[in-house]
Amino acid sequence: MFDLVDQYQRKFSYLRLSVTDRCGFKCVYCLPNGYVAPPGKEPDLSSDEIRRLVTAFATLGVSKVRLTGGEPTIRRDIVELVHLISRIPGIKKTALTTNGSRLKELARPLHQAGLTAVNVSIDSLDRKRFSEITGTDRLEAVLAGVESALSAGFETVKVNAVLLRDWNDHEVAHFIEWVRDRPISVRFIELMRTGNQGDFFNYRHLTAGKIQLELLKSGWIQNVKHTTDGPAVVYRHPQYQGTMGLIAPYSRDFCKGCNRLRVSSTGGLRLCLFGEKDESLRPYLTDDSQHDELVARIQTLVMAKPISHHLHEGNYGNTWNLAGIGG
Ligand code: SAM
Ligand code: SF4
DSSP states (O other): OOOOBOTTOOBOOEEEEEEESOOSOOOTTTOTTOOOOOTTOOOOOOHHHHHHHHHHHHHTTOOEEEEEESOGGGSTTHHHHHHHHHTSTTOOEEEEEEOSTTHHHHHHHHHHHTOOEEEEEOSOSSHHHHHHHHSSOOHHHHHHHHHHHHHHTOSEEEEEEEEOTTTTGGGHHHHHHHTSSSOEEEEEEEOOOOTTOTTHHHHHOOOTHHHHHHHHHTTOEEOOOOTTSOSOEEEEOTTOSSEEEEEOTTSTTTTTTOOEEEEOTTSEEESSTTOSOOEEOGGGOSOGGGHHHHHHHHHHHHTTOOSOOBGGGTBOTTOSOSTTTTO
């Protein structure tokens, strides 16, 4: 086993793999007009290609894989994918980020297949607002999916909410109440600017500072953050089973502890979420005999990972939306 290290001595143990760019939701900040296949789009990686890809990353010391999208549960073979990935030697955690629309029926089979953690995106607990944000009236189904995930026995169930000025920033108290008796980690994520948003970002972006003050005022205590903890600052409260967290990609030092690499649904390695281009690994995924070549290619590419994104300067690379690469 090697270590995958870049020129800034950051170690990569975490792969975020988009298994499809398709999605049935129309989140206002992501796919406001619904999914439309980009012209000339290649097919999503097959399960054999995914097996070869994850095996190479595992050889390089990656121990956690998150399946994302688009909406990963749109793939008919999502349970089989989890089954094969979680059995690859070296992979200790297999996680999923989902809009929760199919979680009610899938939580148990996914858990049995080896999924260890699930993140569900819920931007509002109000049915009308949820449907305004996502373009679907599926809040009830998504909440049933969360309950199903809680009873299936996952190590962690997290809920991500993108902070949207005047749309859900007044809902913090509602989310807090919701986690009183549920062991859920809610995380508010600052809206990130992408290419397809136009002025939307300017009037809906809100920094997490306001929520932080609200949490501190209501007796929530910030957990001590370790370098391996991931990007969220987490708060807990003795009277609540769940936790509340904030993810602020525009904060200083956000990239310093970056331990993640991303691969698109067509096999493009993306070194930074807000980078300029993907490097295709697909030519190295056609046959098991290419394993060593693939490992060497990944090592070479990772050395070029940039030290930071340039979001603070308004530069979001060529990221048109996050559905292509999975956030
Ligand atoms: N469809 C799945 C879902 O919604 O959870 C997985 C893919 S989605 C791109 C992954 C995460 O990225 C979601 O939590 C979503 O809310 C978040 N996201 C998408 N666009 C974003 C943006 N512009 N800023 C911040 N978060 C965003
Ligand atoms: Fe679909 Fe997720 Fe994007 Fe919403 S955030 S449109 S659920 S990919």
